[in-house]
Amino acid sequence: MPPLAEPEWCPFRRTVTLFRHEPLLLDCGTAVTHIRVACHTYGEAREKATLVLHALTGTSAVHEWWADFLGKGRPLDPTRDFVICANVLGGCAGSTGPAELPAVGGEDMPLSLRDMARVGRALLEHLGVRRVRIVGASMGGMLAYAWLLECPDLVERAVVIGAPVRHSPWAIGLNTAARSAIRAAPGGEGLKVARQIAMLSYRSPESFAQTQPGQRAPGQPAITSYLHHQGEKLQARFCERSYVALTRAMDAFQPSDTELRSIRTPVLAVGIRSDVLYPPDEVRQGAALLPHATYWELDSVHGHDAFLMDAGELPEQVSAFLRS
Known part of the structure; x- marks a missing residue:
């Protein structure tokens, strides 16, 4: 059997240290410096990129966990676009984790999704990226909403898959x-x-x-x-x-209706018919608060994880939205 052909692109993993000179002020009120960020990039560097935001226990290695979406002719196409994914602040796949941050009251410092978005903004500046389209699922989808609130000037459009605008009880x-x-x-x-x-x-x-x-x-x-x-x-x-x-950062993310109505970026919000974690009605009702959101529902029996294991027509829907 002949060897498999090499793709026209390959993942590039890098680790950068940000906020060396000017500190990052976290939502909890603490200023921190020397934040390490591990990320993967795919394709040729450009000023415009597609930013992937990973789920709770995910990593920046999109090629390892979302093969249905990454590749030539797919929504995340490194032969055409510069694709970036970074392990979040507080994660444990190369970026600065809780143990490396100052303790507050004897406990790990509380982090917010907005903190993570601000770190992401600094990473884009480091990479020379000026504008992004965002694709986020699960926790990554909630983080996409934080990006839309924190960095509206950077985001052209956003795809939010299987995620609410805020955590329910x-x-x-x-x-x-x-x-x-x-x-x-x-x-x-x-x-x-x-x-x-x-x-x-x-x-x-x-x-x-x-x-x-x-x-x-x-x-x-x-x-x-x-x-x-x-x-x-x-x-x-x-x-x-x-x-x-x-999980604490996700629970604490509670933007108001007024904040959500201020988002002017086009958003594709995707619910999953059988999702018991974030029921589709919850996803749809939250997205309805955004002036320029479109809702689409993935029909799958496999619940919240359907975006990973039973994507169906989702890649086509995402591609069409990103290219529109």
Whole structure:
């Protein structure tokens, strides 16, 4: 068999240190310097770029987790566009994490999605980018709304997939339970339970009925094996302090209706029919507050994670919006 052809582009990973001379003032009131940002870029550097915002436990390596979207002729096309994705402030995939920031009252410094957007703006300036189109899903979608509020001069249009304009009591409650598990069993075991709680909200009952029926081992339901496996995988690659910091930032993001109505950037808001974490009605009603938002719904049984595992017509919808 002949070797696979090399793509016309390849991922380029870099780590930069920002705010060396002028500090970043965080929403909590603390000024910090020397913020490290790990990012991947794809394609030739340009003043105009497509910025990808990753999900809660995601990384900047878009080619590893969103192959349906990245590539020639796809929504994120490095043969035509400069594509950027950065690990967020507070993450644990190369960027400055909670342990590297000053403590506040003996606890990790609270971070906000708006803080993350301001760090992202500084990264774009470092890369020489003046304008962006944004594509964000899940936490990345909420972060897109923070970008629209913090950096309206930079964003030409934005795609928000499977994300609300603010966290509901239901979503905050799920994150509260996950953080309680981490506090009750620090050192990794609590993070495993937090992931299990989250995975139940990332899929739908119908999805689990299709994908996890019966038993994998004698006496153990398939869903039990699946949740244990997912917990172990996350514990091996993620930091519990980052999990706490990022979920707190999501819960605290509560823009007012007035703020949302001030957004003039065109937005494509995508709901997912079977999403139990962020129900489609919630996504649609939030987007209706934006003067120039269009709503589209992905028809999938696989819940919140459908944007990763069952994209259907989503790539075509996103491509058409970005090119319009």
